[in-house]
Amino acid sequence: MSKEKSSRPSWDEYFLKLAMLVSERATCPRMHCGCVLVRDKQILATGYNGSIPGDVHCEDVGCYVVDNHCIRTIHGEMNALLQCSRHAVSTDGATAYVTNMPCTNCAKALIVAGIKRIVVFSDYHATEAEEFLEIAKVELCRLKVPEKMINYDLDSYSSAVKFEDKKEDESAHDGCCG
Numbered sequence: 001m002s003k004e005k006s007s008r009p010s011w012d013e014y015f016l017k018l019a020m021l022v023s024e025r026a027t028c029p030r031m032h033c034g035c036v037l038v039r040d041k042q043i044l045a046t047g048y049n050g051s052i053p054g055d056v057h058c059e060d061v062g063c064y065v066v067d068n069h070c071i072r073t074i075h076g077e078m079n080a081l082l083q084c085s086r087h088a089v090s091t092d093g094a095t096a097y098v099t100n101m102p103c104t105n106c107a108k109a110l111i112v113a114g115i116k117r118i119v120v121f122s123d124y125h126a127t128e129a130e131e132f133l134e135i136a137k138v139e140l141c142r143l144k145v146p147e148k149m150i151n152y153d154l155d156s157y158s159s160a161v162k163f164e165d166k167k168e169d170e171s172a173h174d175g176c177c178g
Contacts, residue, residue: 013146015097027057028073035076039094047079077106111136
C-alpha cells in the first residue's frame with residue numbers, strides 16, 4: 001500500500017461527525033440538527049429534529065412556525081434524551097455532541113438530564129443556552145466543523161472485496177435489500 005496513512009479524528013471530531021450523519025435524518029428544512037449522547041466513549045443515544053411519530057413532516061407539508069420557531073418538530077437533543085428515557089439509559093455525566101448550539105429549552109433539558117459537557121460547531125439563532133449552561137457549570141466546547149467527508153477507501157484495504165468484484169453466481173442475494 002503506497003497510500004499515506006490517514007489521520008484518525010479525535011474523539012470530539014468523531015462524535016461530531018456522527019452528529020452530522022444523524023442530522024441527515026432530520027425532516028425540518030429550517031435546520032438539520034443531530035445529537036449524539038456519549039459517556040465513556042460509548043454512544044448512549046442519537047436524535048435528530050423531526051415530527052412526532054404519526055405526524056406529517058415539515059419537508060412534506062411545510063413548517064408550523066410560531067414566534068419564529070417550528071413547533072412541529074422535536075429537536076435532536078430532546079429526541080436523544082427521550083430515547084434514553086424510553087430505554088432506561090442514564091445520561092448522568094454524559095457529553096452531548098450537537099451540530100448546533102442548543103435552544104434554551106434543550107439546554108435546560110440537557111442540564112436537568114445530567115449532561116456535563118456539550119460540544120457544538122455552530123450557533124443557534126435565538127437562545128439563552130449559554131447563560132443556563134454557565135449557571136449549571138456545564139462545559140461548552142465550540143469546535144470547528146469537522147471534515148465533511150467520510151474517509152473510507154475500499155480499494156486500499158487488502159482484505160476487502162467489492163461486491164461487483166465477485167462472480168455473479170457467488171453474489172449474496174439473501175433478500176436483505178428488498
